[in-house]
Amino acid sequence: MKQCPDNEIISAYYDGELDGESPEALHISSCPECAKILESYADMDKALKNKFTCEIPANLTEKVKKTIRRRINAEKRISIPFPVLLLRIAASLFIASVILFYVSSLVKDRETETAASSKPETRKNVSGGLGIIPFEDYVKASFRAPPVSTPLLTAPDTANRTGKIEKSAVLPDKVSQVWVTRNIEKLPSLISTLAAKAGISPANTNITINDGNTANLDMKLSKGQLFNFVRLCKNSGFELLSPQAPQPEQKVQQGTENEDVNYNASFVLGHN
Amino acid sequence: MxxxxxxxxxxxxxxxxxxxxxxxxxxxxxxxxxxxxxxxxxxxxxxxxxxxxxxxxxxxxxxxxxxxxxxxxxxxxxxxxxxxxxxxxxxxxxxGAELNLSISEHRQSLEENSNEDMAIPDKAPAPDSVLEKAEAEKGIMEAFENLPETLRETMILRHINNMSYEKIAELQECKEGTVKSRIARGREILREYLINAGTDIKIRPLED
Missing domain, CATH: 1.10.1740.10 (RNA polymerase sigma factor, region 2, helix turn helix motif)
Structure with missing residues (x-):
């Protein structure tokens, strides 16, 4: 074989991948030109080995074993079945929302309290002056208005003269009151006049003078009539002793003005 | 075995x-x-x-x-x-950085090796020859880094891991003939690169 084989054959020969008895192998082994190529391959081999061959770290195997064990264990720890994971997330969200709701309500209450008890100096200066708070603002902020109480059967501002109740309106079926009067002798005639004004039939009015100091009044009338009667009594100078403030269940309800009510009043002589 | x-x-x-x-x-x-x-x-x-x-x-x-x-x-x-x-x-x-670093590390190690060799004049080869050798190796490395990835990988498995063509073919899921061509092609590219770069110190061009 005179002509040199191509480089692929020489390369395979260099790597020992060519049959040593083949004509190509025989040629290469005796050809000086092929020998040069083989020499260059050997140089490459040496350079690559020099660069890319390294000492294997002594603890490599142990290190790999340890790392794998650690990572497998870590993965086992964090691998939670999906439904359980979902459940945990849902529970966490629920707890978080409950806490959030609780905290927000606390903050809201706090804000309300703070607003109610805010001091004048903390209020916004609406006068535009240099730190001067208008007197009205000071008063409003400093003093809280006392709770407004509506005496039982006293006419609210919204009630009209016909006895029609526009708002509130709960009266029990039996009402007892104590009044102070300055003249017990004239009481029967005065009550008759007021009852007539309130549209109450004299037949349903029964007044008894017990002695010089007290008298009892029994009336059967409608709630609307009672409403007017009490208002008239107050305007005529009687002083209501009890009850001064309506109980929550005694709030007047609209539409009950025609309902019957038994009214019992005690009159006590009072002196100025 | x-x-x-x-x-x-x-x-x-x-x-x-x-x-x-x-x-x-x-x-x-x-x-x-x-x-x-x-x-x-x-x-x-x-x-x-x-x-x-x-x-x-x-x-x-x-x-x-x-x-x-x-x-x-x-x-x-x-x-x-x-x-x-x-x-x-x-x-x-x-x-980018890592590869450049590895090359520069290699260069540095080559320089260190050359210096060590030069420090023992009586046993080491002549300084010129050591430098030439280092230069040639440096050239081979530069050429090698520029090889197509498949050729590079094939040559590493052959030169560094001493794997047979059969084994490389199995790993790369190709035919043995393909491995044979890849290795030959890789070697040729390196040879041509070195010849063109003028670093033909020990690696000589083919004489037609």
Missing amino acids: DADNKKRDEELVKEFKAGNKEAFDDLIGRHAPKLYQASFGLLGNRQDAEEVVQDAFLRAYKGLENFRGDASFETWVCRIAINLSRNKYQWNKRR
Whole structure:
């Protein structure tokens, strides 16, 4: 074989991948030109080995074993079945929302309290002056208005003269009151006049003078009539002793003005 | 010998599948050095090589239950390592720095080696020859880094891991003839590069 084989054959020969008895192998082994190529391959081999061959770290195997064990264990720890994971997330969200709701309500209450008890100096200066708070603002902020109480059967501002109740309106079926009067002798005639004004039939009015100091009044009338009667009594100078403030269940309800009510009043002589 | 190794691997895989997880430790001991060498050859960086070996064995551990044994365990795990190295190489290449660093490290080591050689005048070759040799190797490395990835990988498996064409073909899932061509082509490119670069010190061009 005179002509040199191509480089692929020489390369395979260099790597020992060519049959040593083949004509190509025989040629290469005796050809000086092929020998040069083989020499260059050997140089490459040496350079690559020099660069890319390294000492294997002594603890490599142990290190790999340890790392794998650690990572497998870590993965086992964090691998939670999906439904359980979902459940945990849902529970966490629920707890978080409950806490959030609780905290927000606390903050809201706090804000309300703070607003109610805010001091004048903390209020916004609406006068535009240099730190001067208008007197009205000071008063409003400093003093809280006392709770407004509506005496039982006293006419609210919204009630009209016909006895029609526009708002509130709960009266029990039996009402007892104590009044102070300055003249017990004239009481029967005065009550008759007021009852007539309130549209109450004299037949349903029964007044008894017990002695010089007290008298009892029994009336059967409608709630609307009672409403007017009490208002008239107050305007005529009687002083209501009890009850001064309506109980929550005694709030007047609209539409009950025609309902019957038994009214019992005690009159006590009072002196100025 | 290869057949014995293969048989022993098969036994260990069987033991592992039967529940003896310790068998995997033996598999690591048998193949980690080879994998490290191949990964280092492909990446040129010790830390990267170690990471690849760890990742490859971790994947093998997880996948061994489903390992059918179509290829040998060695080929299988080596293929995993090569794929991981390939990905890492691409990643490093995109980042740029690592590869350059590895080359510069190599250059530095070459220079250090040359200096050491020069420090012993009576035993070492003449300084000129040492420098020439270092220069030639440097040229080969530059050319090698510029090789197409497949050729580079094939040459590493052949030159560094001393794998047969058959084994490389198995790993790269190609024909032996393809491996043969790749290696020859890689060598030719390196030779041409060195000739054109004028670093033809020991590597001479073909004379027609």
